Amino acid sequence: HGSELLAAGNIHVYGPLRGRVLAGISGNTTVRIFCQSLDAELISIAGFYRLSEEIAAPEGPCQIYLQDGHLYIESI
Helix, strand or coil, X not given: CCCEXXXXXXXXXXXXXXXXXXXXXXCCCCCEEEEEEEEEEEEEECCEEEEHHXXXXXXXXXXXXXXXXXXXXXXX
């Protein structure tokens, strides 16, 4: 907790994802976030974000992507 990841492209975390994670900071809406388990306080892709209270994290590995202006979280 307390960490912050920022990337213009995709983000891969081979462990638990905690803290804040922002992908597509240059506006790229096609990027994805991959992690082994999701426990983030904030996730964002190209300026679209979701706070921890709004994150319904699945058990185990998942991916996060942006489609039609909405962030989706799904198991992989």
